[in-house]
Amino acid sequence: MVEDEEGLAGALRIGLVREGYAVDLATTAGEAHEKLALTAYDIVLLDVNLPDGNGFQLAEQVRSGELDGPSGTDVRLLMLTARGGLPDRVRGLDVGADDYVVKPFALAELTARLRALLRRDVRGTSSVLRVGDVTLDAARQLAHRGRRELSLTLKEFAVLRYLMTRPDHVVSSEELLEHVWDENADPFTQTVRVTVGTLRRKLSVDDEPPMIETVIGRGYRLRADPAVAGTA
Numbered sequence: 001m002v003e004d005e006e007g008l009a010g011a012l013r014i015g016l017v018r019e020g021y022a023v024d025l026a027t028t029a030g031e032a033h034e035k036l037a038l039t040a041y042d043i044v045l046l047d048v049n050l051p052d053g054n055g056f057q058l059a060e061q062v063r064s065g066e067l068d069g070p071s072g073t074d075v076r077l078l079m080l081t082a083r084g085g086l087p088d089r090v091r092g093l094d095v096g097a098d099d100y101v102v103k104p105f106a107l108a109e110l111t112a113r114l115r116a117l118l119r120r121d122v123r124g125t126s127s128v129l130r131v132g133d134v135t136l137d138a139a140r141q142l143a144h145r146g147r148r149e150l151s152l153t154l155k156e157f158a159v160l161r162y163l164m165t166r167p168d169h170v171v172s173s174e175e176l177l178e179h180v181w182d183e184n185a186d187p188f189t190q191t192v193r194v195t196v197g198t199l200r201r202k203l204s205v206d207d208e209p210p211m212i213e214t215v216i217g218r219g220y221r222l223r224a225d226p227a228v229a230g231t232a
Helices: 006-018 029-038 055-064 086-094 107-118 154-164 173-180 191-203
Strands: 043-046 076-081 099-102 128-131 134-137 142-145 212-215 219-222
Touching: 006 107, 029 043, 029 055, 043 055, 043 107, 055 076, 055 086, 076 086, 076 107, 086 099, 099 107, 128 154, 134 154, 154 173, 154 191, 154 219, 173 191, 173 219, 191 212
Parallel strands: 043 076, 076 099
Antiparallel strands: 128 134, 134 142, 212 219
């Protein structure tokens, strides 16, 4: 999130974290450059008016590849600004924004727009993900395996959501740490291993292989068909 208004940034960060998102904050364009150069982000929330530049320029730099970083030129960009005039909205979309939200806004609408952007490269058009007999409703913050509702922490829910967008693909601990936890997470802790372990147990069904498979030395894989999983 690139936002220099401290009160709004703090409140918005709290609201998004409660929705299960990991949020890094930059208050200037320069700080945004530094973070984008180091971290692969799923979405950038971008204010237009910044102390050392503006969001239009930053969006252009991202889309052109001038800001070389792990997020790439296709990172989702959502303009979040008080500049709601038609010329500003048109300019924002023309420079590469995927969406444009005018302040003031409701958190519920913003999170719905975030979910829509995150679905861009994921199968399906609703906020509900399905892999095997696991169903996750991102809008209602509910997850089920079959008819059984899963009692998940925010981090477990976020890890499951991330894995469900990549079924049968190996996801490294580093990737999970980068996309599910924020920049304050200690990369040397066992937090990913512990969270995946508790999530695996909550997903377990008697007499079936675990749905989340550990691929030694590489990471974790959510099996669409647990019957074909290897040793976890």
